[in-house]
Amino acid sequence: MPEHVRLPAPWGTRIHRATPLRFSFDGKTLSGLKGDTVASAMLASGRWVFSRSFKYHRPRGPLTMCGQDSNTLVQIGSEPNVRADRQALTEGLAVNAQNTSHNADRDRGSLLDRLGRFLPVGFYYRSFFGPTRNSWLKLWEPVIRKSAGLGVVDTGQGDGNYRKRNLRCDVLVVGAGLAGCAAARAAATAGARVVLVDSEPETGGALTYERDNEARLAEARAGLDHPQITVLTDATCNGWYADNFLPVIQGNLLYRVRAAQVVVACGTQEQPLIFRNNDLPGIVTAAQRLMRHYAVKPGERAVVFAGTPHGVAAAMDLLEAGVQLAAILLPAENPELAKHASPLADQGVWVIASARVLAGQGAKGSGQLCALDVETQAGRETLTCDLAVIDAGATPGYQLPLHAGAKLGFDDARQSFTLSSYPDSMHLAGAVAGIFSPDAVIQSGERAGAAAARALGHDIPLPDAPPDPDAALYRTYPVPDPDKAGRDFVDFDEDLQVKDIVNAVADGYSELELVKRYSTVGMGPSQGRHSALQTARIVAAETGRSVGQIGVTTARPPFGPEKLGLLAGPLRMPERLTALDTEHRAEGAKMTPVGAWWRPLYYGGGNAQEIIAREVRSVREDVAMLDVSTLGKLAVRGPEAAAFLDRIYTMSHGKQPVGRVRYCLMLNEMGSVVDDGVAYRMAEDDFYVTATTGAVDRVFSDMSWWRTQWRMDVDIQNITAAFAGINVTGPRAREVLKSLEGDVELDRDSFGFLEGRSGVIAGCPVRIMRIGFTGELSYELHTPGSYARALWAALRNVGVAPYGLEASRVLRLEKGHIIIGQDTDALSTPDELDMGWALSKKKPYYLGKPAADLRRSTGLSRKLCRFEAPLDLSGEIGESCLVMKNGVAVGNVTSVLPSPTTGRLIGLAFAAPDDAVPGGRIAIRTRSGREVMVRTVSHAFYDPENNRQDG
DSSP states (O other): OOGGGBOOTTSOSSOEEEEEEEEEETTEEEEEEETOBHHHHHHHTTOOOOEEOTTTOOEEOOSSSSSOSSTTEEEETTEEEEETTTSBOOTTOEEEESSOSSOSSOOGGGHHHHTGGGSOTTHHHHHHOOSSTHIIIIIIHHHHHHHSOOOOOOTTOOOOOOEEEEEEEEEEEEOOSHHHHHHHHHHHHTTOOEEEEOSSSSSOGGGGTSTTOHHHHHHHHTTTTOTTEEEEOSOEEOOOBGGGEEEEEETTEEEEEEEEEEEEOOOEEEOOOOOBTTTSTTEESOHHHHHHHHOBOOOSEEEEEESSHHHHHHHHHHHHTTOEEEEEEOSSOOHHHHHHHHHHHHTTOOEETTOEEEEEEEOTTTOOEEEEEEEETTEEEEEEOSEEEEEOOEEEOOHHHHHTTOEEEEETTTTEEEEESOOTTEEEOGGGGTOOSHHHHHHHHHHHHHHHHHHTTOOOOOOOOOOOOOOGGGSOOOOOOOOTTSOBEEETTTTEEHHHHHHHHHTTOOSHHHHHHHHOTTOSTTTTTTTHHHHHHHHHHHHTOOHHHHOOOOOOSOSSOOOHHHHHOOOOOOOEEOTTHHHHHHTTEEEEEETTEEEEEEESSSOHHHHHHHHHHHHHHSOEEEEOTTSEEEEEESTTHHHHHHHHBSSOOTTOOTTBEEEEEEEOTTSOEEEEEEEEEEETTEEEEEEOTTTHHHHHHHHHHHHHHHTOSOEEEEOGGGEEEEEEESTTHHHHHHTSOBSOOOSTTTSOTTBEEEEEETTEEEEEEOOOSSSSOEEEEEEEGGGHHHHHHHHHHTTOEEOOHHHHHHHHHHTTOOOTTTSOOTTOOTTTTTOGGGSOSSOSOOTTHHHHHHHHHTOOSOEEEEEEEOGGGTTTOOTTOEEEETTEEEEEEEEEEEETTTTEEEEEEEEOTTTOSTTOEEEEEOTTSOEEEEEEEOSOSSOTTOOGGGO
16 A cells, blocks of 8 residues: 555554455455555545446545445445445455446446536436336336446345344433433433443544544543443444334344433534535545544645634644645634634644635546635635545534434524424433533533433432533534536435526425425435535525525434345244144155244145145044144133133123133224134133134233233233144044043033033143034144143054145135135224124123224125135136226135035135125136136035034
8 A cells, every 4th residue: 555645653543553454446456454444445545436426427435434425335245335434344355336337437427427417406207207107117217227226236145144132221322422421421320221322433422533632532431331331332323213212233233222211412414515526536524534543644735624623623633644734714704713723824824714615626537636716805716635624514413313203493593403392201412412512512411311310210410501602613604605507516425416406496396395305305325414404505595585494304214224134134034843843744744834833734745636635535534633733822810811801802701601612803903803713711710712823922912911901810821832732623533532541521412512621631631622623523632742742642543644734724714714814904804704793792892892883884895705616717716816896806815725525616705795695796807817707605615504513
């Protein structure tokens, strides 16, 4: 690397000079140091052009060096849109520019920059959308996508290692600068559990790179080793959602944080200056970060626009780093700023008051900055430079408060933002609260931390409120009116210039939110951090209003980028095995995942349809058994158990006799069906309740919630994993069970349909219920998981063969039974499912009853019916096929299968209510697009009188 680009120690607090690293950019080998980011290593190698802009393909270089702009987005391997100024450098990293036809230096797409006058804002709406959608979809959209793409997605990329963790704390402090560290210490000292989050690799915030802050930095970091404080660095708080849920992203780890109180101390966001060619590589707000953090000498000759004392401090650092200063520009006659700059003037640096930047000049070939044109009181000057450091003030990090519902205002007199109407759990500190002087910042942090602790009940005195200093020097400066015809960029992400915002207003979009949507300003990766305020100023000027009247566009989560893999979480799908899984595989079962469970589809090899038909016949003609261990199982016990179930389910359980089993139908508050099962009353205060496999977790959660809301004396346990279940069904079911040694009386008169018994069968403790989906004589045996294999073996020894899930689906459909979640949707009511019989007429209340009654009064627009058709339509009629009436879709097929018992194609479908009657006909649009008429039948295709289930 060029030696003159790296500064000697003590510059470079983040780099390890003894560990060089090699990497490539656009195929060229470069070098950096451990601790570098990709961006700092490229700059240290003399490389300033990182990318090409979205629309005009202009060369772009780093601006902020803290991940707050899109200029550094690059492709690294198979991952697009990586922020080079946040990506740690590693050995052998392959980096490439994005949005180029060749590479960052040579891009044929830059021709678009010369055609900019012909591409005004909104031109795509007027030019590319014809009377039909085809002109856009078939011609223009592919062209535009190809020319304006941001990176390449590798669809063959393997799984990433993404993780999620839950994290609870009393106080979450966002921002580890001077104010945030003070807040964390105050809250922790009071006894609160504190999580301190910062996006940088270390604590200290701006103190880590600003001039003469060593003592302040040590003061900020003191006490952060407190046992009540957890520090998360390189972590971004990416949003604020309901109930104080704040996701924090740290690499490929997502912390799901729940915080009782939140202190926002996230500092400020530097603002660029608007002038012609203000996007040239070499124009930065980040000079001190480059020097202090990475020991990068950012240029040889610089111009500094010093809108605040921070800019003057940056100029002093540049001078000490050996960078020649062409001039320091002060934006207005300001005695305080002039006083700050006087030491530099004493060293011979040209300090120009009331200066205005007119334009940047780019060097031929590289496009990098080579000069600035400025306007002074003496006239126009051209200042040769390869670096322009812009300090035009900053905006507070207001995004998180707005996510939480705070209101953002703007004080035109003081040119500063205000926040109001924020929730009680939010406490502002530092610059976000409009406080800038170091002592006042510390005081504001201590007060915010103490206030958060007091809100939690900790006894801690509340420090005095910090004074409200005259901090005008530290606030954003109004930008002089720019040249509306030039290349003066407001939004670097979207390549939007002043003229684009002006034209948007001229086109009739005078409100800021409409300007945003018409022009796309603020909708790029930076989410308006650098464009929102300037856009508001332009709209205000064009409409004769103030910025306070215009407002600033609302910030919505996420604050920064979120990888889809991170949101999805670990790609390792959870798997659950029943206690009989080994037996199924030993029998040659074809296993399949059903949700998280592995279940047998059918047993043995050969033609699947023939095997399924054989298993169905074994149930209808002999006896067979099905592993139903995946059914949800809940123990509901206590003095008010029956009363509780009366409120949860639609049927009556208060007077249900001990030893009886009753069907359970569960509605939500909207009156829609969400689950079903059975309740076996084992004792006056003890019910054994089943739920569907997929819904048991929700049912358990809802039961727990309502028990708390109703304050009922009942205990609920999810015992799904504790018990295995085997359904023994078929004409010989009673015969084979009686052949096993046990103490349960199984005769028809002693153990009737919808009754339950507890006892021992084949040496295994069991709970037996006379229920079944098959329509045949059925006994459902539930036994502790440790006995499951023994019970299965005993049944196999007396000749009971297993059948699989596919045969079970056929058997239930032949009886016309529905499956919740397949034959229902989020809006299905009992009346639509013809299940009014399951709704108690005597109970004054059950969950969902008011809504169900109200929806019944509005009438039905659809109803579930049973239909049958010839078998030769089995390839034509499938699930989700539309049910039509007079050419309009009125429903859909929910289940359909060929029935080996009836020799017909049978199914369930939603249809118009007047058609969904036995003996009617409905029209189904087949997969080939034609409509066929099929006949509807009564509630069951097989044994509609239910004679066989009694045995």
